[in-house]
Amino acid sequence: MAAGLTLRYGPGGGYTGHTAHDYARTMPHLDVPGAALYYETAGHVSAPALVLLHSPIAHLRMWDPQVAALAAHHFVIRFDARGFGKTESENVQFSNRADTLDLLDHLGVETATLIGCGRGGTIALDIALESPNRVMGIVSIGGGPSGFPEIQLSDAEDALFDALDEAFTTNDSERLARLEVALWAVGPLRDENDLDADFVRTATGFTLDNVARAAERPVPLPLDPPAVDRVIEIAAPALITVGEYDLTPALAEYEYLLEVMPQASGCTFRDTAHLPSVEHPAEFQRVLISWLARNGL
Incomplete structure (x- = not known):
């Protein structure tokens, strides 16, 4: 294994x-x-x-x-x-x-x-x-x-979704992309600073690439x-x-x-x-x- x-x-x-x-x-x-x-x-x-x-x-x-x-x-x-x-x-x-x-x-x-x-x-x-x-x-x-x-979300998940909703309503595509990384790729229970920097950059690059399709x-x-x-x-x-x-x-x-x-x-x-x-x-x-x-x- x-x-x-x-x-x-x-x-x-x-x-x-x-x-x-x-x-x-x-x-x-x-x-x-x-x-x-x-x-x-x-x-x-x-x-x-x-x-x-x-x-x-x-x-x-x-x-x-x-x-x-x-x-x-x-x-x-x-x-x-x-x-x-x-x-x-x-x-x-x-x-x-x-x-x-x-x-x-x-x-x-x-x-x-x-x-x-x-x-x-x-x-x-x-x-x-x-x-x-x-x-x-x-x-x-x-x-x-x-x-x-x-499914009921945790408080930390709720807070990140609220921030995503705000970014969506203000049409802030780049902030929305970075918040998606924080929510999904990092996860609300982890600290981005503890993760491999290359992984975070790669995940962020994916979401920023998709901004072109916003x-x-x-x-x-x-x-x-x-x-x-x-x-x-x-x-x-x-x-x-x-x-x-x-x-x-x-x-x-x-x-x-x-x-x-x-x-x-x-x-x-x-x-x-x-x-x-x-x-x-x-x-x-x-x-x-x-x-x-x-x-x-």
């Missing part, structure tokens, strides 16, 4: 290590109704596919530390969702689920394992319910099912009915993870998903909040690759 991890595994077998090799990358856009999705791929298109769905405080660059290792034996697909990174969007209604599947169709990929952080995890669960024939496996990092009931207002269409009462139907293997210092709702969603999903394994990453794959990339990579191997994905 990797240091700093608490693991709870469900069904699965042994782990066979992978050897990294050179991989190819492309960087085009895909035109979809009302948007041009920026995406990147790595690895061989004939290999088992992985789709990396980013956090709401980041964009596809959050996965940079893992791509080379994953591409050794997988076809790795990642894209910037509408409102993030280099994707350009009109102010229209859209479906995150449809955008993901449109990209898979464009690349000629029939099935994939979906790996999502935060909102990315929620989208992965939604797709598994709406289009189960397209999903081989699910990895959620601090993401819960759509429709999950509101004027765009695409409206995501929710899954109807939502996933919360339906995740018990998901038959695909799932790895449900969370950071030790993530917010109260994320911790509650983690426990709920492990309790109700029939093929779920769990992992709590220690000494991190909402971005364990960025803050502790090597530990996250070991857990992910081991889980993929055990489940034949």
Whole structure:
């Protein structure tokens, strides 16, 4: 077991290590109704596919530390969702689920394992319910099912959300971005000065990059009915993870998903909040690759 991890595994077998090799990358856009999705791929298109769905405080660059290792034996697909990174969007209604599947169709990929952080995890669960024939496996990092009931926040969490609301109403995008880092990447129970400075700079850079999309207002269409009462139907293997210092709702969603999903394994990453794959990339990579191997994905 990797240091700093608490693991709870469900069904699965042994782990066979992978050897990294050179991989190819492309960087085009895909035109979809009302948007041009920026995406990147790595690895061989004939290999088992992985789709990396980013956090709401980041964009596809959050996965940079893992791509080379994953591409050794997988076809790795990642894209910037509408409102993030280099994707350009009109102010229209859209479906995150449809955008993901449109990209898979464009690349000629029939099935994939979906790996999502935060909102990315929620989208992965939604797709598994709406289009189960397209999903081989699910990895959620601090993401819960759509429709999950509101959870009472701690006083520290409440205070940070109040500051975020104020920054939003005053249209102060840069302050909003830095407050998002304090809330999600640092977490209300940790002191930013105690963390690795490079990690904080990286997380802050993600949110500041997204400021360029602040004027765009695409409206995501929710899954109807939502996933919360339906995740018990998901038959695909799932790895449900969370950071030790993530917010109260994320911790509650983690426990709920492990309790109700029939093929779920769990992992709590220690000494991190909402971005364990960025803050502790090597530990996250070991857990992910081991889980993929055990489940034949």
